[in-house]
Amino acid sequence: MKILHIITGLGIGGAEQQLRMLLPHLPARSDVVTLTHPGPVAVQLREDGVTVEHLGMRGNRDLRALPRLTRIIANGGYDLVHTHLYRACVYGRPAAYLARVPAIATEHSLGSHHMEGRPLNRGNRALYLLTERLGRATVAVSDTVATRLREWGVPEQRIHVVPNGIDARRFRYDAARRQRTRARLSVGPDTFLVGAVGRLVPGKRFDLLLRALAETPGAHLLLVGDGPERLALEKLAAELGVTDRLHLPGACGTDGPEPTVPGLLAAMDVFVSTSREEAFGLAAVEALAAGLPTLHTACPALEDLPAHQTEGARRVSSHPTLLARELTRYITAGATRITPPAAVAHYDIARSADRLTHIYDDTLRRTSSRS
Incomplete structure (x- = not known):
């Protein structure tokens, strides 16, 4: 064929x-x-x-x-x-x-x-x-x-x-890779790192994450991707006073020279998807494969499955203050990896x-x- x-x-x-x-x-x-x-x-x-x-x-x-x-x-x-x-x-x-x-x-x-x-x-x-x-x-x-x-x-x-x-093996959590990636980003080992992956376009609503970050003292945000909204997001970060807590490594692939998406996911403590709507939501599945607690506002890949297959993922409000409260709960509880749920093998x-x-x-x- x-x-x-x-x-x-x-x-x-x-x-x-x-x-x-x-x-x-x-x-x-x-x-x-x-x-x-x-x-x-x-x-x-x-x-x-x-x-x-x-x-x-x-x-x-x-x-x-x-x-x-x-x-x-x-x-x-x-x-x-x-x-x-x-x-x-x-x-x-x-x-x-x-x-x-x-x-x-x-x-x-x-x-x-x-x-x-x-x-x-x-x-x-x-x-x-x-x-x-x-x-x-x-x-x-x-x-x-x-x-x-x-x-x-x-x-x-x-x-x-x-x-x-996805090829789940590529995203399997690796503590050594976490350490290397955090060192590359100049992020300390004890810093709580919120993460997101996607093109920097309006529909991803990464501005909501920045506003939530401003209400979550001590947390840093790792935003992986590139696109036309980058300058606007950098300007908003300056207005909110969180420039020193925002990390923008640009677009990265799943393999090749570091940093890669699997390495950046290893560096994160919680993953958040704030998209207005999605056709699938692949980044959220990759995050679960990396053992990350995953919060999302729209993700058909997870919402189309029974709840027992998506343990570790949760739908949350897109309001910045409510999202900040969710992040604070994870900070208070301490950063821990999860066992990848059945959804990972399903995909x-x-x-x-x-x-x-x-x-x-x-x-x-x-x-x-x-x-």
Whole structure:
């Protein structure tokens, strides 16, 4: 089986890193086309031996991408096209249709009101639904996203749930790594370190964490990620008087040179996700794999499971004062690691790849029967 994966960009992000993690577990040869921004994940994929082609799109309305994608698909001998993220879906599915190659799509980022950080409107919803009909299946990364797709009007029989996955071994707590990472950050061994991971964009609401930090004397905040809100967050930290307690190491991967996300999670004492909404919430699952008590305001990955599978995680208020009270409770109780709950094993990357492989096989079988 030969598959072409088409993705909007390859900077450090959840969908981009999820694609990289999946490829070694799929029983297929996989090539990747990125429409824009061949960033760090493109470099990592090439180091993994994956062929990555940059299409060089100049914007959402660069229609030259459609015939170029169609030629790549038609000439590449692909059995299947798999698209990831909104722009890749609305261009990749028509291109695959024109090249007469079956396509499926994974919906990584559909929220109630936003998609990929942008407000939903009638136009992008209509375009998504129009192109969705040109594919054979749409994969939702959570039951929550599957429900949203049904509410949009995607037929039930075309929706499949394949949750995001992690390699839990990479996140296993390591006391030596904790010590090294704290030393790199100039954080003392007894300092209570609150942590968060994600792109610095408005929807993550990291400003709430900063305001809670201002009401939690003695605690420090480790905010892992980068994005357009960085300067605004730095300005807010200065206004709140917490600049000396804020650590911004930038975007980090799960492997490679330190600091890495597993090392930074090891350095933390409690993990907090303040997102307005999520399609999955992978960072929270990674935090649990690292043995971190995890607080969240929206996380389908955990909310879609029974409570006994998510021990150590708790939904909390997004009000800064109430969040500060929660953090103070952990400080008072003392920092302790937890045993990773059953949710971590449930979201094993090999298990997700196996589910996806069944969808590939079924799609090709149904395509062959129609021929």
